Amino acid sequence: MTITKSISSSNSTYFWLYLIAAAILMQIPVVNLPFVWAATFFHELSHAIAAILTGGEVSRIQLFINGAGLCFSLGGIAVVIAFSGYFGAPIFGFLLYKLSKVTSNTYSKYLSISMLAIISLVLILWSRDLLTILILIVLGFSFFLSLKYLNTKWLKYFFKLFGMSIMLNGISSVVTLLNVGRQGDAYSLAQMTWIPALVWVLIWCATNIAILYSAKKYT
Structure with missing residues (x-):
């Protein structure tokens, strides 16, 4: 019982350290760009996956230097596609964070290779x-460097920090929707469903916080 409590306390401490480190990195100009771009990449990729899974097709994904992004699709279920961005990106962050612990040393490298494959496919x-091509090349190069120059132990730490930053970005970017007015995914959903944009923002906030909290036990 004492050992279990000690491990749980240690995990909680490391979780908060990762959270603080990711929050600080996200505020440092230039240094934060790969993290911001990665969060946007997974946001738009979530839109793309939702479009394909609901019978639509994706024409292109566009990323911007300031961390904004667009996914252009035809067909599919519009409500699901619009909802998926802010819902899906933190899930990708959670998976990176979780897999960095549950995988063996060898599979940590496979995780990096998988990230390179996903980026290359997009x-x-x-x-x-x-610009989108250059941003994706930078993201891909980041994972290539992590694979080439970090030993396996540090590669796990890299994925934890990367996953944490994506989950944190999911929360912060949803909060900013409160100030964007008549634009963004929340406004689009409000137009399609007659459910106020604020409700969608609150739903995303709740789910993203729940996802972040769930990551605590995988530290």
Whole structure:
């Protein structure tokens, strides 16, 4: 019983350390760009996956230097597609955070290779403008460097920090929707469902906080 409590307390401490470290990194200009771009990448990828799963097709994904992004799709279920961005990105962050613990040393490298494969696939299938291509190359290069120059132990720490930053970005970016007015996914959902944008923001906040809290036991 004492050992269990000690491990739980240690996990909680490390969780908060990762959270604080990720929060600080997200505030440092230039240094924060790969983390911001990764969060946007998974946000738009979530839209794309939702479009495909609901019978639509994706024409292109566009990323911007300031961390904004767009996913252009045809067909599919519009409500599901619009909802999926702020819901899906933190799930990707959670998976990166979780898999960094449950995988063996060898599979940590496979996780990095998988990230490179996903980025490459989006680059080939849905990238149409130079800026998006450059951002994806930078993201891909970040994972390539992590694979090439970090030993396996540090690679796990890298994924934990990366996953944490994506989950935190999911919460902070949802909060900013309160100030964007008549634009964004929340406004689109309000137009389609007659449910106020604030309700969608609160739903995303609740789910994203729940996802972040669930990551605590995987530290």
